[in-house]
Amino acid sequence: MTTVYSVDARIEAPVRDTEVTDRVRDAxxxxxxAVEFVSEPGxxxxxxxxxxxxxxxxxxQEILDTARREFDRNRTDDGFTFSLKKQAAFQGVVNFAVGDPDELGDIDVAVTVRSPSVxxxxxxxxxxxxxGAPVDPDRR
Structure with a gap:
Protein backbone atom coordinates (compact mmCIF):
# COMPACT_ATOMS: atom_id res chain seq x y z
CA MET A 1 0.00 0.00 0.00
CA THR A 2 1.31 3.43 -0.91
CA THR A 3 1.23 6.09 1.77
CA VAL A 4 0.08 9.54 0.72
CA TYR A 5 1.95 12.29 2.51
CA SER A 6 0.31 15.64 3.12
CA VAL A 7 2.86 18.25 4.13
CA ASP A 8 3.51 21.95 3.78
CA ALA A 9 7.04 23.28 3.91
CA ARG A 10 7.91 26.96 4.21
CA ILE A 11 11.47 27.86 3.31
CA GLU A 12 12.93 31.25 4.22
CA ALA A 13 16.29 32.63 3.18
CA PRO A 14 17.51 36.13 3.97
CA VAL A 15 18.78 38.17 1.04
CA ARG A 16 21.56 40.49 2.20
CA ASP A 17 22.39 43.77 0.45
CA THR A 18 25.55 42.16 -0.91
CA GLU A 19 23.63 39.24 -2.48
CA VAL A 20 21.73 38.83 -5.72
CA THR A 21 18.19 37.55 -5.13
CA ASP A 22 18.42 35.18 -8.11
CA ARG A 23 21.53 33.53 -6.64
CA VAL A 24 19.74 32.93 -3.34
CA ARG A 25 16.80 31.56 -5.33
CA ASP A 26 19.21 29.20 -7.13
CA ALA A 27 20.59 27.99 -3.79
CA ALA A 34 9.66 22.01 -6.62
CA VAL A 35 9.05 25.30 -4.81
CA GLU A 36 6.97 28.38 -5.46
CA PHE A 37 8.60 31.67 -4.51
CA VAL A 38 7.35 34.84 -2.91
CA SER A 39 9.80 37.68 -2.38
CA GLU A 40 9.53 39.89 0.64
CA PRO A 41 11.90 42.77 1.39
CA GLY A 42 15.19 41.21 2.44
CA GLN A 61 25.08 12.30 0.67
CA GLU A 62 24.50 9.41 3.09
CA ILE A 63 23.53 11.74 5.94
CA LEU A 64 20.26 10.09 6.98
CA ASP A 65 21.27 9.73 10.64
CA THR A 66 22.33 13.38 10.83
CA ALA A 67 19.07 14.47 9.21
CA ARG A 68 16.99 12.37 11.61
CA ARG A 69 18.79 13.93 14.59
CA GLU A 70 18.11 17.44 13.28
CA PHE A 71 14.46 16.71 12.52
CA ASP A 72 13.91 15.10 15.94
CA ARG A 73 15.75 17.89 17.76
CA ASN A 74 13.25 20.48 16.49
CA ARG A 75 10.13 18.31 16.38
CA THR A 76 6.67 19.31 17.56
CA ASP A 77 3.29 17.59 17.44
CA ASP A 78 2.59 19.29 14.08
CA GLY A 79 5.95 19.07 12.32
CA PHE A 80 9.60 20.03 12.59
CA THR A 81 12.07 22.72 11.64
CA PHE A 82 15.68 22.78 10.54
CA SER A 83 18.24 25.20 9.15
CA LEU A 84 20.72 24.77 6.33
CA LYS A 85 23.94 26.54 5.42
CA LYS A 86 23.30 28.85 2.49
CA GLN A 87 26.88 28.58 1.15
CA ALA A 88 26.61 24.78 0.87
CA ALA A 89 23.18 25.08 -0.78
CA PHE A 90 24.77 27.20 -3.54
CA GLN A 91 26.71 24.02 -4.40
CA GLY A 92 23.63 21.77 -4.12
CA VAL A 93 24.92 20.26 -0.88
CA VAL A 94 22.88 19.70 2.29
CA ASN A 95 24.74 21.02 5.33
CA PHE A 96 22.69 21.46 8.49
CA ALA A 97 23.28 24.72 10.36
CA VAL A 98 23.90 24.50 14.07
CA GLY A 99 24.89 27.32 16.39
CA ASP A 100 25.09 30.92 15.26
CA PRO A 101 23.87 31.73 11.74
CA ASP A 102 26.43 32.45 9.04
CA GLU A 103 27.10 36.02 7.98
CA LEU A 104 24.83 35.52 4.96
CA GLY A 105 22.16 33.86 7.09
CA ASP A 106 20.84 30.33 7.02
CA ILE A 107 18.02 28.78 5.04
CA ASP A 108 15.26 28.03 7.54
CA VAL A 109 12.73 25.29 6.81
CA ALA A 110 9.48 24.73 8.70
CA VAL A 111 7.57 21.55 7.86
CA THR A 112 3.95 21.03 8.86
CA VAL A 113 2.78 17.41 8.58
CA ARG A 114 -0.93 16.80 8.10
CA SER A 115 -0.82 13.09 7.27
CA PRO A 116 0.21 10.51 8.29
CA SER A 117 2.19 11.45 11.44
CA VAL A 118 5.33 13.50 12.02
CA GLY A 132 24.73 3.27 7.40
CA ALA A 133 22.16 1.71 5.06
CA PRO A 134 18.42 2.47 5.20
CA VAL A 135 16.45 -0.24 6.97
CA ASP A 136 13.48 -1.76 5.22
CA PRO A 137 10.50 -0.83 7.45
CA ASP A 138 8.90 -4.25 6.84
CA ARG A 139 11.93 -5.96 8.44
CA ARG A 140 11.76 -4.00 11.71
Missing amino acids: VEALFP LLVAETHSLDDFSDKLHE EEYIDHLAPPTED
Whole structure:
Protein backbone atom coordinates (compact mmCIF):
# COMPACT_ATOMS: atom_id res chain seq x y z
CA MET A 1 0.00 0.00 0.00
CA THR A 2 1.31 3.43 -0.91
CA THR A 3 1.23 6.09 1.77
CA VAL A 4 0.08 9.54 0.72
CA TYR A 5 1.95 12.29 2.51
CA SER A 6 0.31 15.64 3.12
CA VAL A 7 2.86 18.25 4.13
CA ASP A 8 3.51 21.95 3.78
CA ALA A 9 7.04 23.28 3.91
CA ARG A 10 7.91 26.96 4.21
CA ILE A 11 11.47 27.86 3.31
CA GLU A 12 12.93 31.25 4.22
CA ALA A 13 16.29 32.63 3.18
CA PRO A 14 17.51 36.13 3.97
CA VAL A 15 18.78 38.17 1.04
CA ARG A 16 21.56 40.49 2.20
CA ASP A 17 22.39 43.77 0.45
CA THR A 18 25.55 42.16 -0.91
CA GLU A 19 23.63 39.24 -2.48
CA VAL A 20 21.73 38.83 -5.72
CA THR A 21 18.19 37.55 -5.13
CA ASP A 22 18.42 35.18 -8.11
CA ARG A 23 21.53 33.53 -6.64
CA VAL A 24 19.74 32.93 -3.34
CA ARG A 25 16.80 31.56 -5.33
CA ASP A 26 19.21 29.20 -7.13
CA ALA A 27 20.59 27.99 -3.79
CA VAL A 28 17.10 27.18 -2.50
CA GLU A 29 16.11 25.48 -5.76
CA ALA A 30 19.28 23.37 -5.68
CA LEU A 31 17.90 21.60 -2.60
CA PHE A 32 14.16 22.13 -3.11
CA PRO A 33 13.47 22.23 -6.87
CA ALA A 34 9.66 22.01 -6.62
CA VAL A 35 9.05 25.30 -4.81
CA GLU A 36 6.97 28.38 -5.46
CA PHE A 37 8.60 31.67 -4.51
CA VAL A 38 7.35 34.84 -2.91
CA SER A 39 9.80 37.68 -2.38
CA GLU A 40 9.53 39.89 0.64
CA PRO A 41 11.90 42.77 1.39
CA GLY A 42 15.19 41.21 2.44
CA LEU A 43 13.70 37.71 2.46
CA LEU A 44 13.08 35.03 -0.10
CA VAL A 45 10.17 32.76 0.86
CA ALA A 46 9.34 29.49 -0.88
CA GLU A 47 6.66 26.91 -0.30
CA THR A 48 6.34 23.29 -1.36
CA HIS A 49 4.21 20.26 -0.61
CA SER A 50 6.90 17.66 -1.28
CA LEU A 51 10.38 17.16 0.12
CA ASP A 52 11.13 14.06 -1.96
CA ASP A 53 13.97 15.75 -3.89
CA PHE A 54 15.47 16.88 -0.59
CA SER A 55 15.17 13.31 0.70
CA ASP A 56 17.05 12.12 -2.40
CA LYS A 57 19.91 14.50 -1.50
CA LEU A 58 20.01 13.09 2.05
CA HIS A 59 20.29 9.58 0.62
CA GLU A 60 22.94 10.58 -1.96
CA GLN A 61 25.08 12.30 0.67
CA GLU A 62 24.50 9.41 3.09
CA ILE A 63 23.53 11.74 5.94
CA LEU A 64 20.26 10.09 6.98
CA ASP A 65 21.27 9.73 10.64
CA THR A 66 22.33 13.38 10.83
CA ALA A 67 19.07 14.47 9.21
CA ARG A 68 16.99 12.37 11.61
CA ARG A 69 18.79 13.93 14.59
CA GLU A 70 18.11 17.44 13.28
CA PHE A 71 14.46 16.71 12.52
CA ASP A 72 13.91 15.10 15.94
CA ARG A 73 15.75 17.89 17.76
CA ASN A 74 13.25 20.48 16.49
CA ARG A 75 10.13 18.31 16.38
CA THR A 76 6.67 19.31 17.56
CA ASP A 77 3.29 17.59 17.44
CA ASP A 78 2.59 19.29 14.08
CA GLY A 79 5.95 19.07 12.32
CA PHE A 80 9.60 20.03 12.59
CA THR A 81 12.07 22.72 11.64
CA PHE A 82 15.68 22.78 10.54
CA SER A 83 18.24 25.20 9.15
CA LEU A 84 20.72 24.77 6.33
CA LYS A 85 23.94 26.54 5.42
CA LYS A 86 23.30 28.85 2.49
CA GLN A 87 26.88 28.58 1.15
CA ALA A 88 26.61 24.78 0.87
CA ALA A 89 23.18 25.08 -0.78
CA PHE A 90 24.77 27.20 -3.54
CA GLN A 91 26.71 24.02 -4.40
CA GLY A 92 23.63 21.77 -4.12
CA VAL A 93 24.92 20.26 -0.88
CA VAL A 94 22.88 19.70 2.29
CA ASN A 95 24.74 21.02 5.33
CA PHE A 96 22.69 21.46 8.49
CA ALA A 97 23.28 24.72 10.36
CA VAL A 98 23.90 24.50 14.07
CA GLY A 99 24.89 27.32 16.39
CA ASP A 100 25.09 30.92 15.26
CA PRO A 101 23.87 31.73 11.74
CA ASP A 102 26.43 32.45 9.04
CA GLU A 103 27.10 36.02 7.98
CA LEU A 104 24.83 35.52 4.96
CA GLY A 105 22.16 33.86 7.09
CA ASP A 106 20.84 30.33 7.02
CA ILE A 107 18.02 28.78 5.04
CA ASP A 108 15.26 28.03 7.54
CA VAL A 109 12.73 25.29 6.81
CA ALA A 110 9.48 24.73 8.70
CA VAL A 111 7.57 21.55 7.86
CA THR A 112 3.95 21.03 8.86
CA VAL A 113 2.78 17.41 8.58
CA ARG A 114 -0.93 16.80 8.10
CA SER A 115 -0.82 13.09 7.27
CA PRO A 116 0.21 10.51 8.29
CA SER A 117 2.19 11.45 11.44
CA VAL A 118 5.33 13.50 12.02
CA GLU A 119 7.27 10.37 12.97
CA GLU A 120 6.15 8.49 9.85
CA TYR A 121 7.04 11.43 7.62
CA ILE A 122 10.51 11.71 9.15
CA ASP A 123 10.93 7.97 8.52
CA HIS A 124 9.95 8.62 4.89
CA LEU A 125 12.39 11.53 4.43
CA ALA A 126 15.31 10.01 6.32
CA PRO A 127 14.68 6.35 7.12
CA PRO A 128 16.36 4.71 10.08
CA THR A 129 19.66 3.08 9.18
CA GLU A 130 21.62 0.03 10.16
CA ASP A 131 25.36 0.13 9.46
CA GLY A 132 24.73 3.27 7.40
CA ALA A 133 22.16 1.71 5.06
CA PRO A 134 18.42 2.47 5.20
CA VAL A 135 16.45 -0.24 6.97
CA ASP A 136 13.48 -1.76 5.22
CA PRO A 137 10.50 -0.83 7.45
CA ASP A 138 8.90 -4.25 6.84
CA ARG A 139 11.93 -5.96 8.44
CA ARG A 140 11.76 -4.00 11.71
